[in-house]
Amino acid sequence: MVQKHIGIRDVAEAAGVSVTTVSHVLNNTPHSRTSSETRARVKDAAARLGYGPNRMAQGLRTQRSGMIGLLSEEIATTPHAGRIILGAQETARAHDLTLVIINSERDANDENHRADVDALLNRQVDGILYATMYHRELSLPANLLGTPAVLIDASDKAGLVPSVVPDEEGGAIAAVQALTDAGHRRIGFLNNIDDVPATRGRLDGYRAVLAATGITYDPQLVTNSPSETAAGYAVARTILDQANRPTALFCYNDRMAMGAYRAAAELGLSIPHDLSIVGFDNQELIAANIYPALTTVALPHYEMGAWAVETLVGLMAGHEEGRLLADQPTLIACPLVVRDSIAPPFSTNQHEPKD
Amino acid sequence: MVQKHIGIRDVAEAAGVSVTTVSHVLNNTPHSRTSSETRARVKDAAARLGYGPNRMAQGLRTQRSGMIGLLSEEIATTPHAGRIILGAQETARAHDLTLVIINSERDANDENHRADVDALLNRQVDGILYATMYHRELSLPANLLGTPAVLIDASDKAGLVPSVVPDEEGGAIAAVQALTDAGHRRIGFLNNIDDVPATRGRLDGYRAVLAATGITYDPQLVTNSPSETAAGYAVARTILDQANRPTALFCYNDRMAMGAYRAAAELGLSIPHDLSIVGFDNQELIAANIYPALTTVALPHYEMGAWAVETLVGLMAGHEEGRLLADQPTLIACPLVVRDSIAPPFSTNQHEPKD
Numbered sequence: 259m260v261q262k263h264i265g266i267r268d269v270a271e272a273a274g275v276s277v278t279t280v281s282h283v284l285n286n287t288p289h290s291r292t293s294s295e296t297r298a299r300v301k302d303a304a305a306r307l308g309y310g311p312n313r314m315a316q317g318l319r320t321q322r323s324g325m326i327g328l329l330s331e332e333i334a335t336t337p338h339a340g341r342i343i344l345g346a347q348e349t350a351r352a353h354d355l356t357l358v359i360i361n362s363e364r365d366a367n368d369e370n371h372r373a374d375v376d377a378l379l380n381r382q383v384d385g386i387l388y389a390t391m392y393h394r395e396l397s398l399p400a401n402l403l404g405t406p407a408v409l410i411d412a413s414d415k416a417g418l419v420p421s422v423v424p425d426e427e428g429g430a431i432a433a434v435q436a437l438t439d440a441g442h443r444r445i446g447f448l449n450n451i452d453d454v455p456a457t458r459g460r461l462d463g464y465r466a467v468l469a470a471t472g473i474t475y476d477p478q479l480v481t482n483s484p485s486e487t488a489a490g491y492a493v494a495r496t497i498l499d500q501a502n503r504p505t506a507l508f509c510y511n512d513r514m515a516m517g518a519y520r521a522a523a524e525l526g527l528s529i530p531h532d533l534s535i536v537g538f539d540n541q542e543l544i545a546a547n548i549y550p551a552l553t554t555v556a557l558p559h560y561e562m563g564a565w566a567v568e569t570l571v572g573l574m575a576g577h578e579e580g581r582l583l584a585d586q587p588t589l590i591a592c593p594l595v596v597r598d599s600i601a602p603p604f605s606t607n608q609h610e611p612k613d
Numbered sequence: 614m615v616q617k618h619i620g621i622r623d624v625a626e627a628a629g630v631s632v633t634t635v636s637h638v639l640n641n642t643p644h645s646r647t648s649s650e651t652r653a654r655v656k657d658a659a660a661r662l663g664y665g666p667n668r669m670a671q672g673l674r675t676q677r678s679g680m681i682g683l684l685s686e687e688i689a690t691t692p693h694a695g696r697i698i699l700g701a702q703e704t705a706r707a708h709d710l711t712l713v714i715i716n717s718e719r720d721a722n723d724e725n726h727r728a729d730v731d732a733l734l735n736r737q738v739d740g741i742l743y744a745t746m747y748h749r750e751l752s753l754p755a756n757l758l759g760t761p762a763v764l765i766d767a768s769d770k771a772g773l774v775p776s777v778v779p780d781e782e783g784g785a786i787a788a789v790q791a792l793t794d795a796g797h798r799r800i801g802f803l804n805n806i807d808d809v810p811a812t813r814g815r816l817d818g819y820r821a822v823l824a825a826t827g828i829t830y831d832p833q834l835v836t837n838s839p840s841e842t843a844a845g846y847a848v849a850r851t852i853l854d855q856a857n858r859p860t861a862l863f864c865y866n867d868r869m870a871m872g873a874y875r876a877a878a879e880l881g882l883s884i885p886h887d888l889s890i891v892g893f894d895n896q897e898l899i900a901a902n903i904y905p906a907l908t909t910v911a912l913p914h915y916e917m918g919a920w921a922v923e924t925l926v927g928l929m930a931g932h933e934e935g936r937l938l939a940d941q942p943t944l945i946a947c948p949l950v951v952r953d954s955i956a957p958p959f960s961t962n963q964h965e966p967k968d
Contacts, residue, residue: 324736325713339695340694340695343716344716356736357714358680359698359702359712359714361699381679487904513898516903520904541898543868543899546842547842547899549842549875
């Protein structure tokens with residue numbers, strides 16, 4: 259007698275609902291909007307077909323563990339990791355998968371990365387997400403290539419693995435556009451000094467808005483320094499302490515913007531009336547808590563985590579689209595988060611000359 | 614023929630090393646300082662005894678999955694979660710256990726918490742860590758009680774489950790002591806308004822230092838407000854804008870301290886020379902980045918995560934000590950993190966009268 263393998267799709271069909279609904283009901287996913295009538299129908303169908311939630315037995319039956327691994331750099335030291343984990347975990351749950359997390363050190367050497375991947379493979383994960391804590395290009399550990407894998411916030415130098423990264427240029431366009439829309443034409447850019455995609459992409463976005471608005475690019479208004487608060491303060495002091503100072507600053511990140519706030523306060527410049535500032539990252543602890551609250555650009559960490567799991571599920575099912583995605587990173591939009599740090603230039607200093 | 618069950622202890626014995634070393638070697642734990650000679654000996658012993666890293670097969674043999682679940686509130690919105698996860702994950706790894714994480718909403722209702730616990734139990738976890746994102750007392754979901762469980766940053770109202778919490782009073786003592794040691798005697802306390810253990814414990818610590826130093830408690834110097842930046846600003850304005858203002862402020866958290874910085878700046882008070890400030894939480898994005906950098910008290914999130922896994926491992930092994938710990942929460946110290954926001958009172962205003 260041939261025993262038909264009963265899967266979640268059979269339950270969904272029998273109950274006349276989607277696979278996601280079956281997953282929500284059988285996993286008791288909180289906050290899913292499923293009526294009690296539907297829940298009862300799904301549970302009846304599952305019981306009738308003998309489909310149970312015992313993942314370990316199920317893993318043996320299907321040669322799958324129902325687990326996907328997330329190798330995440332620096333869980334502990336950045337608030338970004340949490341949003342990636344949340345996006346990945348909620349999406350994994352909707353697919354009836356469990357997310358297993360291993361923390362890796364930033365800039366760990368190749369051997370350590372291989373060891374982290376091995377640790378996940380030893381747990382029989384069905385696929386691996388590999389998340390870096392800032393957007394960069396990397397060479398993958400060789401042992402990652404035999405398993406379905408997706409990169410988050412990083413791109414694969416060899417182009418073998420699908421990856422998802424923030425649209426740095428688009429985010430910078432949104433930020434600088436917000437300044438030109440408010441009437442600014444002399445806009446400083448406190449850029450990072452590291453040669454990473456964000457440094458290049460955000461400069462491209464800054465230049466694109468200037469070009470589109472008919473503003474000549476002035477290299478005097480663009481600085482490169484470490485992307486920290488202290489360096490942001492120092493370069494903002496220099497760039498603001500001149501006769502023909504910019505009326506607005508675009509800062510590479512919220513920490514540099516925080517340094518620029520301090521420079522403005524010391525120079526007696528009131529934000530946003532004497533100086534408009536826009537940041538990048540939407541680090542809420544900073545952006546929502548400094549005064550005035552910082553208008554900035556959000557990095558799409560939740561969305562990248564969710565996209566990566568959806569793509570990984572496709573790879574695990576053997577879909578072709580996933581592999582095709584490996585050619586180049588998929589970009590996810592970085593939206594502007596409007597708070598209180600942008601106003602028209604000289605909005606309270608009417609006696610000052612416009613340039 | 615009786616097949617003896619081969620465990621990690623057998624491998625350790627055969628190789629003449631500790632269980633932890635075997636775990637590190639067989640899991641390829643990065644950064645473990647094991648010589649290549651030891652690694653070879655462990656691998657030989659494991660191969661000879663037939664001890665392999667296949668967790669799924671091992672789970673069936675021992676009726677254990679080798680997984681422990683971490684139910685964590687608000688992974689996404691607090692930098693605290695990361696340190697708990699890191700402490701738990703590194704300790705789990707040393708015990709050859711995999712940490713599975715489920716995110717839960719803060720203040721989710723009882724039914725949702727039950728569902729989250731069920732989701733972990735369905736994955737056959739051997740034990741559950743239950744972490745809340747701020748220190749409080751809670752009633753546990755009933756389905757948690759049949760499984761080894763440890764609470765992190767929360768205590769169990771019923772006293773059935775071991776728990777680990779920050780030593781709030783000790784942390785406050787360290788903070789206020791730093792101010793009295795610098796010579797302050799008029800010390801304001803911007804306390805939280807919520808009736809939670811931190812509010813009560815930090816007030817106890819504040820009063821304990823005053824009593825020990827012979828300073829009369831002055832209720833005029835203690836405020837209760839929401840523990841946010843804006844409220845911190847408002848109460849600091851009020852408390853500092855009086856003739857006999859305090860020379861130092863102890864703030865319930867770093868966000869309130871950030872508000873107090875703004876109030877001080879508006880009143881022309883320079884930190885630390887005109888006003889010393891000490892915070893609580895050590896939210897590094899704030900504490901290390903505001904100017905001057907904030908002296909504050911660290912919450913022991915990593916240590917609580919590590920303690921919880923050690924205790925859970927004991928419970929899973931049936932040790933009695935774990936159960937005995939349930940009577941009352943285990944306290945972990947909150948150390949002072951010294952930065953630049955404390956100086957002796959009136960350290961630059963020598964002409965001002967001392968009180």
